[in-house]
Amino acid sequence: MSYLQSKQYLVSTHDKNRYQKEENLAPIFYIHSDCNVPSNRDVYVELLQKFIRVDSYGKCNNNKALPDSLTFGKSMAPMTSKEFYELAAKYKFTLTMENAVCDDYITEKLWRPFHLGSVPIVFGSPKIKDYLPNKRSAVVINDFDDVEKLAALIKYLDRNDTAYEEYLQYKESGGLTNTFLIDSVNKREWSKYHDQTKPFYSLFSGFECYICEEMHKNIDTIKSRKELPIxxxxxxxxxxxxxxxxxxxxxxxxxxxxxxxxxxxxxxxxxxxxxxxxxxxxxxxxxxxxxxxxxxxxxxxxx
Incomplete structure (x- = not known):
């Protein structure tokens, strides 16, 4: 849970307001380069942009250029860089929209803004609320029957610092209250390989270690002429x-x-x-x- 509660990149609300004025930043950050995907997310972004500004850095709905040093090319490595984190952390909100809508499909798109202290505007898994740090830590698109109503909430939170900061309480001691999330992380079969003090992507290497261990168990089972579990x-x-x-x-x-x-x-x-x-x-x-x-x-x- 240290990844979610880290304040390494957290930007104060005062400074976020300042960046909006000095650097002409929109309230909302968006970056995707897989366009026209099954979740239809780019269409939603287009609808949202009719009511509130969105800075879109990726290939999809692009209206703002990344710094030259963060050009992706064929690699997504820049998205784990300190420079990218510092850019994304300046924004009050981040559109967090998955490629597809599936119950158990929740990716780094959600966890990264939590890490950076940018409030996620979430669309994807129907079970997403089961995995939020607390009940008021994200804006869930499915809670709104009209995109204009969602935009109205974001505008309100953007103008009211106290209300906005309620969405960042999970960063404080005792603020991460979702016991289901905590138990799910701690009980994962590959949690023992994941170094919580290191960046999020150590989770992927931890999962790879888990898969490697399972493969060797199967090899040993075959060598001992036992039947493999299905x-x-x-x-x-x-x-x-x-x-x-x-x-x-x-x-x-x-x-x-x-x-x-x-x-x-x-x-x-x-x-x-x-x-x-x-x-x-x-x-x-x-x-x-x-x-x-x-x-x-x-x-x-x-x-």
């Missing part, structure tokens, strides 16, 4: 709802046929694979495709 992914962990897109008011409710096609294709291919697997049958890719098409046709005929 682990099967379940929908409550890996399942994602069909992709949608935002309405004109900013509600994520409109069926998106572009990405839904691939979602349904994957669904029925997985069902076809499971059919052969459960029956211990050999199969070819062509047989998977054929059976998947028949499953989808059955669904369409019933619907």
């Amino acid at each position: 682990k099967i992914a379940k929908l409550d962990h890996y399942g994602c709802p069909p992709p949608k897109r935002f309405s004109d008011k900013g509600q994520y409710t409109v069926v998106d046929p572009r990405f839904s096609y691939f979602w349904y294709e994957g669904k029925y291919r997985a069902k076809a694979f499971r059919y052969f697997y459960d029956r211990n049958l050999n199969f070819t890719e062509k047989e998977i495709d054929t059976l998947a098409k028949s499953f989808r046709q059955e669904y369409m005929d019933d619907g």
Whole structure:
């Protein structure tokens, strides 16, 4: 939890106000370079920009240039640099929008602004509130039925320092109150490899160490001629709802046929694979495709 509560890059509200005036910064920071993704996030940003300024540094919705020293090219390494952290920390708010909407898909996009002390404006996992440091530490897009209402809240918090700083209380002793989050981090199988005193990305190397250890356990099991345990992914962990897109008011409710096609294709291919697997049958890719098409046709005929 030291990563979330770190004040290494935290900029005071007074200085954030000053940066807005002196450097002409918007209240909201946004940076993404994967555009036109299933979450439809860039459309939401366009809607939001009608009501409040957003500084967009990435390829998507770009309206502000990064310093030359932070040019990404083919590497995302600059996003872990001190210079990038110091730039992002100047902003009061950060748009934190995932590529896709899935229950367990929560990435560094959320944790980085918490680390830097910039209030996240969050869109992604339907379970996101389970993982926030406390009940008032982020602005959740799904709580608003109109993008203009969300913009109104951000404008209010931008003008009222006391109200804004309530969203940063998790940085103080006793402010991180979400026991579910704390327990989830402490009980992860790879937590023992993660050095909490080091930057966030040590988490990824810690997970790699965990995977390496599990592989060696399997190798030892094979050498001892024992049967390997079978682990099967379940929908409550890996399942994602069909992709949608935002309405004109900013509600994520409109069926998106572009990405839904691939979602349904994957669904029925997985069902076809499971059919052969459960029956211990050999199969070819062509047989998977054929059976998947028949499953989808059955669904369409019933619907």
